[in-house]
Amino acid sequence: MKKLLIRYLLIVFTSAFIGCDSDEKIENYKSHEILIVTLEIEDDTAIEKVTLQSSHGQFTDSILQNEIGNNKSIKLKCPQKGEGTFSICVFTKEDTLCSEESYAEGGYRPKLKLKDNKFETLEWF
Numbered sequence: 001m002k003k004l005l006i007r008y009l010l011i012v013f014t015s016a017f018i019g020c021d022s023d024e025k026i027e028n029y030k031s032h033e034i035l036i037v038t039l040e041i042e043d044d045t046a047i048e049k050v051t052l053q054s055s056h057g058q059f060t061d062s063i064l065q066n067e068i069g070n071n072k073s074i075k076l077k078c079p080q081k082g083e084g085t086f087s088i089c090v091f092t093k094e095d096t097l098c099s100e101e102s103y104a105e106g107g108y109r110p111k112l113k114l115k116d117n118k119f120e121t122l123e124w125f
Contacts, residue, residue, distance in 0.1 A: 026079060032107035035080035039088055040122065041072050042115040049091040052076035054104065055084035080106040090114060 026034050037052050051062040059078035068074060076088070083105050089098040099112060099119040111123040 024075075024077065026077060029079050029081075033079060033081045034077055034106060035086060035104050036075060036077040036109050037086065037088060038109070038111040039074045039076070039090075040111065040113040041074065041090075042113060043117065045090075045092050045117075047090055047092055050074055050076065051089045051091070052078055052086060053089070054078045054080050054086040058084075080104055080108070082106065088112060088119065 024031065024034065024036055035052075035054055039050060041047070046065075047068060048065050049062055050068070051060055053060050059080070061076040061078045063074055063076065078086075080086070083103070085101040086104045087099050087101045089096055095117075097114070097117055097119070102110070102121075104110070109123075109125055110121065113120045113122050
């Protein structure tokens with residue numbers, strides 16, 4: 001019985017460590033001090049850049065076309081200690097599409113969708 005419990009705990013801890021996403025870390029910040037926004041792209045528009053802006057321009061993150069490739073799901077992150085706001089902007093050759101500013105706190109992991117040139121909130125946690 002004891003061996004079974006030890007094996008179970010080993011599997012649980014191994015799974016927890018493997019499941020941790022190192023892409024969600026920012027040096028010198030704890031996970032509850034980081035805002036991570038996932039953007040699902042359903043439009044076929046050629047995107048040049050996607051940016052995340054937080055706390056009235058104090059922090060930003062961006063990803064360029066060559067880094068996006070064929071991905072239809074993009075994660076952007078930035079430090080967010082305490083309360084603030086964020087918005088996402090998608091830059092194309094013809095236009096710039098920006099979401100409305102939304103309330104955020106560190107540790108939030110909202111998921112947005114871009115469809116028909118409009119942003120929609122899928123998840124908010």
